Amino acid sequence: MGFIELRDVTKTYRKGEHVVTPLDRVSLDIEAGEFCVLLGPSGSGKTTLMNLVAAIDRADSGELRVGGTELTKLSASALADWRARTVGYIFQQSNLVPVLTAYENVELPLWLQPLSRAERHARVSLALAAVGLSDRAEHLPKQLSGGQEQRVAIARAIVADPPLLVADEPTGNLDHDSAEGVLSLLERLNRERGKTILMVTHDPRAAERGTRHFRLDKGVLAEGAEARR
Amino acid sequence: MRALPFDYAIRNLGRRPMRTLLTGLSSALVAALLVATTAFVRGLGGTFSGAAQSDTAILLSTVAERDVVRSTVTAGLPELVSASVPGVRQIGGVPAISAEIHMGTNLRLGEGPDAPGAEPLAGFVRGVTERAFLVHEAVTLLEGRPPRTGEVIVGRLVAAQLGVPEQELALGRKLRFEGATFEIVGRFAAPGTTIEAEIWTPLAELRGLTKRDDSSVAFVRMESAAGFPDLELFTRRRLDLELTMIPSSTYYRELSDYFAPIRSMAWAMAALIVAGALFGGANTLNAAVQDRLKELAALRAVGYSGLALVRSLAQESLVLAAGGGLVGLLLARIFLAGSSVRIAMSAFSLAVDAPAILVGFAGALLLGLIGTAPAAVRVLRLPIAAALKEP
Numbered sequence A: 001m002g003f004i005e006l007r008d009v010t011k012t013y014r015k016g017e018h019v020v021t022p023l024d025r026v027s028l029d030i031e032a033g034e035f036c037v038l039l040g041p042s043g044s045g046k047t048t049l050m051n052l053v054a055a056i057d058r059a060d061s062g063e064l065r066v067g068g069t070e071l072t073k074l075s076a077s078a079l080a081d082w083r084a085r086t087v088g089y090i091f092q093q094s095n096l097v098p099v100l101t102a103y104e105n106v107e108l109p110l111w112l113q114p115l116s117r118a119e120r121h122a123r124v125s126l127a128l129a130a131v132g133l134s135d136r137a138e139h140l141p142k143q144l145s146g147g148q149e150q151r152v153a154i155a156r157a158i159v160a161d162p163p164l165l166v167a168d169e170p171t172g173n174l175d176h177d178s179a180e181g182v183l184s185l186l187e188r189l190n191r192e193r194g195k196t197i198l199m200v201t202h203d204p205r206a207a208e209r210g211t212r213h214f215r216l217d218k219g220v221l222a223e224g225a226e227a228r229r
Numbered sequence B: 001m002r003a004l005p006f007d008y009a010i011r012n013l014g015r016r017p018m019r020t021l022l023t024g025l026s027s028a029l030v031a032a033l034l035v036a037t038t039a040f041v042r043g044l045g046g047t048f049s050g051a052a053q054s055d056t057a058i059l060l061s062t063v064a065e066r067d068v069v070r071s072t073v074t075a076g077l078p079e080l081v082s083a084s085v086p087g088v089r090q091i092g093g094v095p096a097i098s099a100e101i102h103m104g105t106n107l108r109l110g111e112g113p114d115a116p117g118a119e120p121l122a123g124f125v126r127g128v129t130e131r132a133f134l135v136h137e138a139v140t141l142l143e144g145r146p147p148r149t150g151e152v153i154v155g156r157l158v159a160a161q162l163g164v165p166e167q168e169l170a171l172g173r174k175l176r177f178e179g180a181t182f183e184i185v186g187r188f189a190a191p192g193t194t195i196e197a198e199i200w201t202p203l204a205e206l207r208g209l210t211k212r213d214d215s216s217v218a219f220v221r222m223e224s225a226a227g228f229p230d231l232e233l234f235t236r237r238r239l240d241l242e243l244t245m246i247p248s249s250t251y252y253r254e255l256s257d258y259f260a261p262i263r264s265m266a267w268a269m270a271a272l273i274v275a276g277a278l279f280g281g282a283n284t285l286n287a288a289v290q291d292r293l294k295e296l297a298a299l300r301a302v303g304y305s306g307l308a309l310v311r312s313l314a315q316e317s318l319v320l321a322a323g324g325g326l327v328g329l330l331l332a333r334i335f336l337a338g339s340s341v342r343i344a345m346s347a348f349s350l351a352v353d354a355p356a357i358l359v360g361f362a363g364a365l366l367l368g369l370i371g372t373a374p375a376a377v378r379v380l381r382l383p384i385a386a387a388l389k390e391p
């Protein structure tokens, strides 16, 4: 049994007469500890798929099991709890809370757990150190560079130590060096800490980092060498 | 429920300082307005509550239909009552029965002559004997002494009722009405009664000046309310006197009921303004949520429940409502306390007391809470995936 299992998952969007089906009976199996890269043209449904796996959106039909939990059967609040325990989401934009410092942003997921102040402090410090931003703890997001913001967002995604990281074009807005830093970080999280990673990217060099490659096009998911074309 | 840090709510207030300021001001306005309305309504109600005495009844003429000014009773009524009704309270060997003239009159301040074209003031005068002090428990002299011929004592709200400065009615000052000049020799209080807006002068002199040989009413204080049937029996035995007996509690309750529409109107006006503030507050908070859709969606993605976000939003709103409310209470205290309101021939002071303050503050908080509702619904319904796409 895989860590992520999709069985005939379908998602359609209806806008008046217009029906879009970004995911058409998609099935997928991913083992724990894999670094998967999802490729595909714009509008092909990559973000849609990520959102389903991260349980911030619901499928129309099909089965969706992540870490042994059948997501389609959970209530909204159960899903929130599940997200807090299981998944760290890294967006294309950092989506940090502008009124909170880097430290406080990273601390956010920890308020959802029964931790003491000292435990929270230890974990936040560790996460900030892991992304190399210990010296920026007291900075507000607007006082950070784009690359630094994205690294804070990664720290926020890993601070609660979730087994799954979902990254939707995490380097899309970054220059070459910053992107390189973020990718190395993800690679290390995968290798050294065994995180299962699902990453969307348009960048062939970013795709190199993955251990498995998928391509989504016209609602259909393909895997393997042809996916990397 | 796992909650967002309180700090987040507080710092959100600093995001749009102008918006926060305006919402805070509207909270202040609501608090002040609710205090004012409560003070007004309670002041108006209290005006009659203090005068009612459970052991005292009023005798007035049947034809007057309970209007003490139109009423006339025979001058010898106190003696008749004390001779034929058992159970009248005796204080220091004197029956507690007070014959009085109640009248509205035009009066002028000072000794004159007046500046040409100066309008007279409309005041309320009560002709009394010393026995009035036996009957009207609420009345206490604050300074000076009871009036003798050519003298008056004034209630402490008379200046407010006439709309003149306090010092115009200081001891030693003069008043003119009914063609005579009077010196002010005393100032009295009668908390929670309309008596405070009256001018008292000796009954005999007022009779002479107005060429009457009767009284308006007689107040009779019994040993207890159990004596009222005897008094009633007296009025029915002496049909020739054409008297009606009303317990003073009944009389003042009816007076108070007479002003019920004014109280309702005051509340209605307050409600209207509060509704406006509510609408404004709800709108502002809704706009705040609109500005933060993406951030809120990101927080949901992190694992916060919709309720946790709503709670933080409510904290934000309540902190602001409480802060604004406190400012409003302060303003109300500064500007309202000690002020009074004129109505017709009377006046009453605004009761800016604990209940009024409580209503003001609770109102502001409630407003903050209810104002959160539309934004809360929005947050709870927020589709996370779609909101993350916001620019």
Ligand SMILES: Nc1ncnc2c1ncn2[C@@H]1O[C@H](COP(=O)(O)OP(=O)(O)OP(=O)(O)O)[C@@H](O)[C@H]1O
Pocket (backbone or CB within 6 Å): A013, A014, A015, A020, A022, A040, A041, A042, A043, A044, A045, A046, A047, A048, A049, B386
């Ligand atoms: N909330 C929505 N309502 C209607 N249609 C939507 C919605 N979200 C996505 N779509 C449509 O679904 C399709 C897939 O969108 P999705 O965002 O998953 O694409 P994507 O592969 O992530 O594209 P990109 O590479 O540009 O990010 C698109 O055609 C899009 O227009």
Ligand SMILES: [Mg+2]
Pocket (backbone or CB within 6 Å): A046, A047, A048, A168
């Ligand atoms: Mg996308």
